[in-house]
Amino acid sequence: MILFSARPVHSQIQIYxxxxxxxxxYRKKRLDCTQSAVLEWERGEDSVEYKTLKQVCAETExxxxxxxxxxxxxxxxxxxxxxxxxxxxxxxxxxRIRLIRLLQKLDFSIKEIVQVIDAPKxxxxxxxxxxxxxxxxxxxxxxxxxxxxxxxxEEL
Numbered sequence: 001m002i003l004f005s006a007r008p009v010h011s012q013i014q015i016y017x018x019x020x021x022x023x024x025x026y027r028k029k030r031l032d033c034t035q036s037a038v039l040e041w042e043r044g045e046d047s048v049e050y051k052t053l054k055q056v057c058a059e060t061e062x063x064x065x066x067x068x069x070x071x072x073x074x075x076x077x078x079x080x081x082x083x084x085x086x087x088x089x090x091x092x093x094x095x096r097i098r099l100i101r102l103l104q105k106l107d108f109s110i111k112e113i114v115q116v117i118d119a120p121k122x123x124x125x126x127x128x129x130x131x132x133x134x135x136x137x138x139x140x141x142x143x144x145x146x147x148x149x150x151x152x153x154e155e156l
Contacts, residue, residue, distance in 0.1 A: 050080060050088035060097050067097060073110050075100055075117060106131060 057064050070076045076096050078087035089097075096117075103113050108131060116127040 050082075050090055051094065052082070052086050052088060053078075056089050056094055056097065060094060060101065062097055062101050066101075069110070070097065070100055073114055075110075075114060107135065 051059070053064060053067065056062075056067065067076065071078070076089075076093050079090040079093060080088045082088055100113055100117070103117070104110075106128075108116075112127070116124050119127070
């Protein structure tokens with residue numbers, strides 16, 4: 001339920017209050033329900049720096065298609081659109097894209113990322129610890145394979 005929308009950042013962004021917490025909503029998707037969102041809102045739209053998809057891609061070294069895939073999976077959302085209709089991302093979305101990319105480099109699948117990224121810190125930490133243990137096991141296997149390869153090279 002929209003309680004107020006006195007100063008819209010964008011015509012499609014709405015602010016509403018839910019359980020005494022202000023939330024931002026864009027195209028019926030909840031974007032942010034944190035105190036920092038409230039503070040950014042109170043400072044006005046000029047205090048929020050938006051970046052286009054092209055700028056985000058250049059800054060994070062993540063492809064456009066990858067970011068679109070994150071959006072499709074529900075991992076990240078654009079904060080607004082500019083007058084030309086280009087998607088705009090705020091600082092939090094850019095940081096979230098960086099986190100998603102790091103988790104992918106750690107060999108997390110998109111499905112696993114969806115499950116842990118918004119989980120409480122304890123669950124996220126536990127998932128990371130389990131995954132690091134898995135990667136340690138893979139590293140030991142790789143070290144053994146590399147050693148075997150060196151032995152084969154010496155025999156040739």
